Amino acid sequence: MSDEMNFEMEIGGEALTFSTGHLAKQANGAVYARYGDTTVLVTACMEDTPREDVDFFPLIVDYEERFYAAGKIPGGFIKREGKPSETAILSARLVDRSIRSLFPEHMKNDVHVVATVLSVDQVNPPNILAINAASAALVISDIPWDGPVGAVRVGYIDGRLVINPKESDMQGSVLDLVVAGHKDGITMVEGGANEVPEDVLIDALELAQEEIRRLVDFQLRMKEAVGKVKSEIPSPIEVPEIEEFVERNLYGEIYEAVKIHAKKERSDAIKAIEQKAWEHFEEAYPEHEAYVSEVVTRFVKKAMRSLILDEGKRADGRAMDELRPITCEVGFLPRVHGSAVFTRGETQALVVTTLGMAGEDEQILDGLKLDEPPKRFMLHYNFPPFSVGEVRPMRGPGRREIGHGALAERAVKPLIPSETEFPYIIRVVSDILESNGSSSMASVCGASLSLMDAGVPIRKSVAGIAMGLIKEGERVAILTDIQGLEDHYGDMDFKVAGTRDGVTALQMDNKAGGITRDILVQALEQAKRGRLQILDIMDAVISSPREELSQYAPRIYTMNIDPDKIRDVIGPGGKTIRNIVQKTGVKIDIGDEGVTYIAASSEAAAHEAMSMIKSLTKEVEPGEVYLGKVTRLTSFGAFVELLPGKEGLLHISEVSSSHVPKVEDFFKVGDPVLVVVKEIDELGRINLSRKRILENPDDFPLTPEMREFLEEDRKRDASLTKKRDSDKGRHPRPKRD
Template identity: 65%
Template sequence: MKRIFELELYGKKMSFEVGRLAKQANAALLARHGDTALLVTTVLAEKAREGLDFFPLLVDFEERYYSAGKVPGGFIKREGRPSETAILSGRMIDRSIRSLFPEWMRNDVHVVSTVMSVDQKNPANILGINGASLALAISDIPWNGPIGAVRIGCINGELVVNPDETDIPNSTLDLVVAGHRGGITMVEAGAKEVSEDLLVDAMELANEAVRKIVDFIDGVVAEIGKPKAQLPAPAVIEEIDNWVKDNLTDEIYEAVQINQKQARGAAIAAAQQKAEDQFAESYPDSSKYIASLMDEMVKKAVRKLLVTDRKRADGRAMDELRPITCEVDILPMTHGSALFTRGETQSLGVTTLGMIGLDDQMMDGLKLDEPSKRFILHYNFPPYSVGEVRPMRGPGRREIGHGALAERALRAVFPDDESFPYVVRQVSDILESNGSSSMASVCSGSLSMMAAGVPVKKAVAGIAMGLIADGGQICILTDIQGLEDHYGDMDFKVAGTRDGVTALQMDNKAGGITRQILTDALTQAKRGRFQILDIMDSAIAAPRPDLAPTAPKIVTFNIDPEKIRDVIGSGGKTIRGIVQQTGAKVDVEDSGKVSVAAVNDDAAQMAVKIIKDIVREVEAGETFVGTVTRMLSFGAFVEVLPGKEGLLHVSEISNYRVPTIEEAFEIGDKVIVTVKEIDDMHRVNLSRKRILDKLDELALDPVFAEQVPAEKAREERYSQFPKGGGERRDGGGRDRGDRDRGDRGHDRSRGGSSDGDRQGRPARRFERDRKN
């Protein structure tokens, strides 16, 4: 039976419709927030999977292009691989709900959020978390929820719950918080250098809103919730448990205190092998049970070491960083590179500069008119970084998530396109990993961009914090390594500058976190971040003033949008010619903004000059080195600017009589000319003889110097022609107001020909040529 449940939250309404769609799932609902709607389904596998050492939860976030009234791009017009936005949204749901499933559970659970309608105002990912929470809560799937999720913005200094998408660009904070009645389970944030106090205030406001959502879901469960399925818990073999506890507890405790990751793993593996050998005959199939038991023993040993004995595996103090080294200019031919090493975690950051319009990333998502990305960070995690052997594949959800976090941290200091008209692709290759490689990517990215000459506003550093709560005691750890991350209760990553936080991510399994714990953790993270920034400053303290020699040189300028067609040319012919001639890349925006990129400045300036010559108007009195393109009996057409020709009449060639135009020029000849006039029909009339007395002066100008000797030689040759009847002083028709240009056709002293010429055919041919 169809039921609709509605929640009013801070002036906005969410509704959840149950009982109409996807009724064969364990639970399904249509969640709506404004006109954004998602179908959320949850399904539980009937049988547990044998041999797994983890809970098999799968969360998919499916975007349907019809939800935004769009057709997918590309050749195949259907949805393909999930977009980065969909992957990150799926990860956000996963991180919010995973910790509330029973640890021993091995039945597959599949949560699918399908975006069916998008209003461009209310975000689908927040609705997806709340929809998944309600679906799991009313289903028969064992789960210790419910949870709620909200988005917090800071607009004009005021914290706002669930701001519209259109308000986020004006917000200094974009914070997503998910949690249950006992506390926060997931935090994801990007910020514009906000203070730690503001973050704590925002999370407290979010917690208040989350409790309202949880109360609402509890009410729905009370009405329509199903009894939870009773899944069989894993069997306990007391004989093995007791033997391991009596014989290996001390050995495991000593093993977790070994500093080196691989040596520590080998010691734990040796202890596990002892247990397997002990029960090889009595329990021949117990190896997976023993492995699970050993993992639990290691967890207890790590937590005892930290909380009770106040010691860390590598001997550091709770707020002490691992040794850090920073190096720049690692790779000679890249635009920028840096190596950041912290303990056994190492990130190689490489910066590549590209051109706006050609190298930026086009976003094909559900947003309408979604802008392309100028700053892109890609994170790679090869298997050798953790000493493993496995096939190299494309980036998975983890890699995309880590890269998005580092990108968000650095985007806050990235320059705008007016001051820095480049696209930047930042790559982080993880060469070693033992804790917080995403924060190492932030540091290597900051160093690499500074080394490349990218004018980032400030240096950014990232640090991973940990928290363990046991027996009423709290332990906050700075710069956690993999062991502390895996067996701890909270993973708390903070990135920022000296002036504030730019990114934050938290996953919490510890239950309630008080304001004091959050404040202490952020304060401790701030101290660690400042220490890292001090070390980074010793390698490179500010962006280099010049780009790397291998980086493209980009020049931007604006032209009249009406002139864009002249630059592009028919079918792109003109712009392709510019690229072929100069070797530069050229991009023209609809606004008239032109970007020219080339490896060297000479090529860039050549392309700029060609484009500016195309769009500018010729003015009377200007002097050019032109190229003869066509010849008629009465003169030559000379191209003075790309696509712009003028007529050089035979009477304007020299102070001497030139018998025929063919004796003066050949097609392709270079000639110095000046613009005599631009007539009422916008035709350009040129003269050569008017600048002959200025040749010595022009020889001092680099633009004309090379051509001047040729002009002097040409004039010397003209002086040898017989003068005959001499030069007409009436201007041959041109100087007397340019009466019909066809008159030149029957002026025999100008090289005219037959009676047909006197009938006006040359005039018609001239006008046709001018139009062509």
Template identity: 55%
Template sequence: PKREFVPRQWNAELAAEIEKQYRAELSDALNTAKYGKIESYKKIEELRAKAVEGAAEELKEEAGELFDRLKERIFRDEMLVDRIRPDRRAFDEIRNIDIEVGLLPRTHGSSLFTRGETQALVTVTLGTKEDEQRIELLDPSQTSKRFMLHYNFPPFSVGEVGFMRGPGRREIGHGALAERALTPVIPDETSFPYTLRVVSDILESNGSSSMATVCGASLALMDAGVPISAAVAGIAMGLVKEGDSYAVLTDIAGAEDHYGDMDFKVAGTRAGITALQMDIKVPNVTAALMTEALEQARKARMFILDKMDAVIEKPRPNLSPYAPRIFTMTIPVDKIREVIGPGGKMIRSIVDTTGTKIDVNDDGTINIFATDEASANRAMQMIGEIAAVAEVGKTYLGKVVRLVDFGAFVEIFPGTDGLLHISEISESRIKNVRDELKEGDQILVKVLALEGNKIKLSRKAVLREQRDKIKGGEKHPDHAEAHAHEKPHHEKGHEKAHDKAPDRRRDRRR
């Protein structure tokens, strides 16, 4: 059977005595417009100690609890009857906001967002695909995530001393809320193939540090040059309600969060809400009341976005000079194996040679991470040579890699060679391939046909085209100039053929 709940019976006489002696002083101590947060806390503790000390020995514990109940009663009466807040702000007023960006020179992006006595230092770090967080979810298709937001709440931010161990419930929850608020504006991997890590360190807290994190993270991302689709701001709202009387509060501070009946955090852009979290302690929150609260939150969000835009309106056009540079190229899917090489030998060779990081995706997209453009271009050139595909009718500078009786195999790309048949080596008939070519010779060849994986090459077609250009050069100087430009590319192999031709004619004359 259910246990019957019996409400606690308070000592009415003691409660009346404490209220009579300390209500006026306690009301003054709660005025955070008059006293700072730390000073206010100190005065309240001193009054509580006096109330407990003045009670009989057996009533000291209850006296402390009655003092705390009086403190809450004063707060609610001021809200609902006197219509004033502890810091004397209007119900829809936001505390003073101060914003700085780029204050940490060596980070990829940074910001310092201060609202009242809440301050968040936010940094952004850009990384490669190897830096993605590996995750295990029920959805097997999602194995990693490229955008991470970590929230740190050290004890000193609220004037306390304590061990700084791993993340707790607060760090995980607030970090998840801020991450969810920013995820919709993060660019996709195709347009911005970086892994992003945002870290928010709360330096001071008096309410709504998670929403300060949202604002600071948006600013730091823009400072880092991340092309987010829109700036995101967040605001913490509160509700105090008794019967039909209520007060909707904008930008709640610590006491309003603690003694209020509902607090909800709203984050979003100018276009709409991206994240919302609610903690409700009372029933019967009507749709009309929520509509009023959300409209008040929208106006506050617009106000904060205006403040943010005044400091940095859009993402910086360039990344930090300390951020890695990513260059993207696409290769045919069937060339991925050749780029990687047996056991990763080929791609490791490119990485070691160029000093870059290379990530190959299954769809043929390759991301090259480099600290400078020269090394990235070198890596792209090496990959392009490996993954190049021969085109019919196109001329390539190739290297003779093997001679056989019926012709020669010429490598036109690293790892890709074609057959140059003996009949396609020269314009005149030759008996022995070795009379014309040697292994290691560099020659110009033209692709005649592609038959599956086989490539048919012709040197004769190139020689014929060059001869026609030379003849036409007598009437068209431009043709002669083009031939002179091409000559250095083929002189090694082509001139050897001409050097040997007179010798054969002398042999026939003999």
């Protein structure tokens, strides 16, 4: 007999179904979720014993995309799923950020949440479903967790906010917002927008919260029906003597250390206090060094929050809505296509723009979406260890780097010109050289400056800022442009990016519980004021794209050819197009619709390539004149190549005004010959004439090159005629008066 139980509710006009007790029954909690024909299996497992070697909560969230879910076979040679795609990594981060803050603070047991995408209907995205299913799996499990949470997607389509819009409808949406929250408020926000006003965002968050409450109630009913008793987690050790000593004897020093403006000096001062505390207890509590450090950290947090709430001061001396000092530099690097250095306080980003060629440099996406177009704009973020003064091995980008890059890319993307307007592939790389908070928003600002320096015609500047929150009971402080200390010990990290006209991206992680509409309104209004100040500073350095591209950037020219002629340009096995590339040194990309991009280092090379392509795709018309080349000789005439792959017959009767006994008397294979297209018969055969041009040259549109050739050709024709007559022993008759 099956233990399966099903639970169903309606949201966004679609049935949401959770099933448990049938699949993955050895996990602590497992839920098979379905929304439309999109299905996800989410499992949650926990180690029985806590790890003793960590000072953090060891949560791992994996998001597994199975290509069979979309009826696809993976590309490449291996033909099986490998490392997670960027979409999978970003989806895993969405789940992680939605659930992490609700685990007990002292919990050190390893927890592993795995979301496996089993089918995708191309209508309902699986990542939103995964957040809800992860919450349900944790809720019904025996894993300690203060959930549930719910998640929805919000679009803004035709002036109306829509919950969980279909993928096809999102093509016309100016807002794409993912919101997760619990019974007390929003915990996570991730989204992009096309310069949407702040009041629309507030309404979207409130609408999302209403639906989230319904999802939470739904999961609580499920918990009541099938939920397990939660496991007991050992309480953290407490040594009152250590806490009392630190508070009584060292809190004053901690308070003063927190007020040190410079990050390194402040960190060194706090480390010295930790060492003093440890030296005091080393003999009495030799096994509690980590605990001593933890107690000092707790009082650092208390001091930082007290400084803000009680004295209205921040650790670096700024007012609540004051920006750190900002400097902007453009054209910083030689040879690159565009570069900028954006420095805000102790956060610094070197941002470089590179322009590339369509087809060759665009990013091909091999994911669960069908017919997903390649990316022509990419923003990549790097966070080397030296940016925070650390020593560690440098590997590939981690989840944090990919997430920060995606956020910055989302913020800048609405300003990127269309492919028709600017036919380049655009890659922006942000290397963080120094970090003390909000490096992703520094990347947004640096990207805007770098793109303008490269001459990319973005419509306007875009900037980003990170907001913070300190909330204790009814006391609330909203902080503009937070630094690392305020991010780490604060209750909210709210990143907002946009132009002067609206928001283009936002991201929020909240640990404070309920956030009221008033707090959101104030935070967004304060963020807007800060963003406008940053834009003023940026625009003072560069306010519009450079008129000329860098001399080191490729020049891309566009032409359209008949799609039926593409094969003529490519040639058998690519022989023809390779010949053009080798001869001219250009790069060529031809789209299925015949749109052709030519990237060249010089205008002359581009025009030469375009001329060769035109000759391959041009149709021969009656009356047109060509300087062709003899390819074959026959008894009845010569075959002349007019264009690559296009030949016509110059009949012996059309060679000259005088009698021509043998074509070989006038031509040999390879000779140039000036001809006019006399006619194209019903079978498509091209008939040519040389005689007509010799007799009446002014009747034809001849280029200077053709006229010069004609003069020499007429002399040659007269000479050949004279020689032929001489060989026959005849002389021209004298003219009669």
